[in-house]
Amino acid sequence: MKKLLFLFGISTILFSCGSSQNKTATNSKKALEVTAYGNSITSAELKEALYTYASDEFEGRNTGDPGQKKAVEYLKNHYVSLGIPSALPNNDYFQEVPLQTLSTPAIDLLVNGKSFTNIEDYVSVISSPDGTFNAKEIIYVGYGIDDEKFSSYTNLDVKGKVVLFKAGEPKNSDGNYTISGTDETSKWSNLRQEFVAKREVAENKGAKAVLFYNPDAYSFVAKRFGGSHGRMSLVEPPKDLYYFIINTDLAKAIHSTIDTSDKTETLNSAIEFNYKNASNTFESENVVAIIKGSEKPEEYVVVSAHLDHEGIKDGEIYNGADDDGSGTVAMLEIAEAFQKAVENGQGPKRSIVFLHVTGEEKGLLGSKYYTDQDPIFPLANTVADLNIDMIGRTDPKREKTNRNYLYLIGSDKLSTELHNISEEMNTKYCNIDLDYTFNDDNDPNRFYYRSDHYNFAKNNIPVIFYFNGTHADYHKPSDTPDKIEYDLLENRTRLIFYTAWELANRKDRIKVDKAN
């Protein structure tokens, strides 16, 4: 990289040596074909950057850990050295992302004077304030639903009370679900939504503590929230609420016929507990740089990749060369190619935002913070997000043998135009076998929801997610830079560059014709 810039410098000096310096300097900036910039993305430079970025020195880049701090410094320095400005005021490339680790709180809990054991019998699933609480009664609300078609809370005041409900939803005598009127379940018993939907009802009605009896999910939840590794999340305002998922023993100690009854009733069960919060907060960083558009600077094309990985576990470094070192260095090369165009007077018409997000492995946290809490640039003016997560390897499970392929996900979901541009750029410049296997709405892997682009897509911003599929080293310490196929990485990076170039330079902003 440095070598190339040095050569550019020399040629400028040579050109400037004539008698009419200004004129010659202007002439030296003759417009180049876009391929002149695309070809500046090379496997050699990608390799050099990745051997640093995915080296042991970066300690697996775990969110919040020293290795992640080294990673963000490295990215910042790259943009500084290219002369690409920060997207944030004060020339600070870091968007601070406040995070918290929810560690298992210390809880003593008794029902009717009998002691129950934290994690074994119940598990706290939200961050609640320190305190003690006791009540002489518990309000059982059956399925805990409050819907137009059915409510467990009719004429019920649960303010300041302890509320107990169970998993599931009611059925009519014809066997159909009461809410949907068909054999389809609703959000009230769908695993993804039930935990939040039922809690929110009790919370909005002013309950002080909520007990959710869910025997099928208990072991899974206890493992997720009760393990020694704290779950990470964005810092949220603390709730004045306690929320415990409880097992069968505890549920039956409160209400012996809970499995067969869904009748709302006040139970004479005394409960007392003492709660000691063990979560801690810390800062992590997104790294954000921008090349301002020359004609439509208020329209933004975002290119994103996550900067974090899994860190060190059991003494082993998870280098994350493919995940997502490959996407990270691809972005650096794309940025450099655009910057060369800028230096030659051919900068993009729209702005290009280079967004390196943190906390992806912990639940898309950095991108969620950007879209939900602090979009540096208005989402309404964001044209598209091209998200790169794992593009340096091949998928051994892929049936076709052509190794020059790439999975594309999401390209046609919101904008037909985006999909067509992407195809066109590929045909024109790259000739990659674009594979849409995982773009199928019914694909069980649900990759569309599993990387940072989703936080843009949910805001009706068209996205393309570039992905090589998983492999034997996926999320293993063996995801190392020697296993990357650099010729493929080069070609795939170029495709993303050309697509971004077209999105930034075409006359009209792409249209969203399939908004949700």
Ligand SMILES: [Zn+2]
């Ligand atoms: Zn990833």
